[in-house]
Amino acid sequence: MTAKIVKQHYVSRALIARFSQDPRMKNGSVGQVDVSSGRVFPARPPGSVGFEHHFVKFDGDRMESLWATVENPMTDVFVALLRGQPESLRAMRPQVNDFVALHFARSLEAQRIHADTLAEVEARTRANIDLQTRLAELKYGLDLAKAPSILQEMADAVLDPIQALEERGEPFQQWIEDVFQKTRTYLTNFSLSIRPAPIGTEYLLGDCPAIGIAPGMDPRRRPPLLDAKALILPLTPRYAAMAYPSERGDPRFSVDVADAGFVASLNRAQIALAHKRVFYRPGSGHEVTVRRYLGLDGSWRSADVNRTTPR
Numbered sequence: 001m002t003a004k005i006v007k008q009h010y011v012s013r014a015l016i017a018r019f020s021q022d023p024r025m026k027n028g029s030v031g032q033v034d035v036s037s038g039r040v041f042p043a044r045p046p047g048s049v050g051f052e053h054h055f056v057k058f059d060g061d062r063m064e065s066l067w068a069t070v071e072n073p074m075t076d077v078f079v080a081l082l083r084g085q086p087e088s089l090r091a092m093r094p095q096v097n098d099f100v101a102l103h104f105a106r107s108l109e110a111q112r113i114h115a116d117t118l119a120e121v122e123a124r125t126r127a128n129i130d131l132q133t134r135l136a137e138l139k140y141g142l143d144l145a146k147a148p149s150i151l152q153e154m155a156d157a158v159l160d161p162i163q164a165l166e167e168r169g170e171p172f173q174q175w176i177e178d179v180f181q182k183t184r185t186y187l188t189n190f191s192l193s194i195r196p197a198p199i200g201t202e203y204l205l206g207d208c209p210a211i212g213i214a215p216g217m218d219p220r221r222r223p224p225l226l227d228a229k230a231l232i233l234p235l236t237p238r239y240a241a242m243a244y245p246s247e248r249g250d251p252r253f254s255v256d257v258a259d260a261g262f263v264a265s266l267n268r269a270q271i272a273l274a275h276k277r278v279f280y281r282p283g284s285g286h287e288v289t290v291r292r293y294l295g296l297d298g299s300w301r302s303a304d305v306n307r308t309t310p311r
Contacts (some may be wrong), residue, residue, distance in 0.1 A: 005064050010106055011050035011207055011279075012071050012099075018078060018236040019205050020046060021282040031282045035274045038296040040287045049277065050207060055111075056176060057169030063177065070095075070102045081239050086194040090253040097187040097243050100233045103210035105180035108275040109222055114172050121162070126155045183225055190243040191252040195232075201263045202237035204280040204289065206270035209233055219272045232266055237281045240266060268293065 009016075020028030021043070029043035056063045073095040080088045089096065104110075125131070132154040133146060140150060165171055197203055212228035222228075230244040246252060267286075271278055271293045280286035 004061055006053050007051050008053070008055040008060060008064065009051040010055050010108055010111075011103065011205070011209060012067075012074075013046045013050070014071055014074060014078065015099075015103075015209070015235070016050050016205065016279055017046040018081075019279050019281050029282060031280045031284070031287060032277045033280075033287050033290040034277060035271065035290070035294065036276075038291050038294050040291070041277075043282045049279065054169070055106075056173050058173040060169075060173070063173065066177070066180075067102060067106065070098045074099050077235070081236050086196065086239060086255045089194060093192045093251060093253050094188070096192055096235075096241050097190055098184055100210050100231050100241060100243050101180060101183040101187050103208075103233055104183050104212070104225070104231060105176055107208045107210065109208045109273065110176055110179060111172070112275070114175055118162075118166060118171075122159055125158050126152075128155075131158075186225060187231070187243050189246055189251050190231075191246045191254075193242040193244065193253075194235075194255045195240045195242055195258040195262065196255065197238050197240070197258055197263045198260055201260050202281065202284055202286075203234040203240055203263060204237075204267050204270055204278055204284070204286045205234050206274035207277050207279070208273045208275060209270060211266065211269045211273060219269065222273055232269075234266065234270065237284065 016030055017028060020030045022028045029045055030049065031043050032041045032049055033039070034041065054060060073092070077089060077092050077096060077099075080086065080092075129151065132151040135154040135157065136146070136150045139154075162171075208222070210231055210233045212222045212225065213230045213232060214223035214227045215229070217223045230242050232240055232242045234240045240258070267289065271290055278286075278290045280290075
């Protein structure tokens with residue numbers, strides 16, 4: 001069941017739009033840097049970035065409808081943040097946590113994990129000579145069981161049905177929906193802290209923007225959900241959302257002004273975990289931030305990561 005909706009965003013268009021030069025404009029433009037080359041691209045409308053054709057190929061239209069149930073309620077959240085009223089979001093804690101869960105599950109990192117898992121299954125199957133030999137014995141008898149071509153045929157017999165499903169996109173669709181629903185449920189009773197950036201600093205946005213925080217984590221690999229002590233998602237250049245386990249009683253809601261170190265750390269993580277692009281508000285100077293982090297504009301320094309004006 002191939003999706004009729006071809007262009008599918010893995011970063012919500014509404015989220016990218018908050019990082020345009022004027023978030024009130026439906027067709028504002030957002031800056032972007034390629035993390036492989038460090039190339040700074042011209043600012044583009046939010047609908048033109050952060051997507052892949054058939055990101056979820058199988059049952060994609062239903063998945064787009066599911067994502068919309070999470071994205072649509074965020075309109076009120078973004079309006080409140082645009083007005084500088086984060087305190088008014090207390091009742092929207094479940095909706096914001098769902099939005100964090102969405103971006104943890106529907107992501108290029110999830111796509112990488114799925115592809116790596118498939119590659120590992122194939123490698124292990126082709127390396128399992130004992131399995132291939134037993135299958136060959138059942139089909140051809142002892143005389144031909146260890147012929148290399150026969151062993152390859154047995155491995156193909158195991159892998160071909162899996163690869164046929166993969167071509168349809170069915171395993172990825174089922175897996176990403178399952179990850180989303182489990183993450184959504186897991187975050188149900190998480191507390192929420194809205195973190196305004198201090199004056200003179202602002203957040204940028206990577207293309208895998210829901211960042212898990214865990215002790216000893218690899219800065220270029222997000223930790224598994226159950227290992228994460230918090231999930232953090234930039235919502236606008238000025239505000240980020242942090243979902244974290246409630247220690248006791250009911251989930252809390254708070255507005256906690258971040259310090260410059262928090263902004264710097266989150267911006268570093270956004271860049272480090274990005275697969276393709278980092279997005280930023282044009283005029284923020286964050287194209288320099290990204291290139292410095294990548295080591296392309298001289299030595300990188302932490303003070304550059306939260307800058308809002310170019311040198």
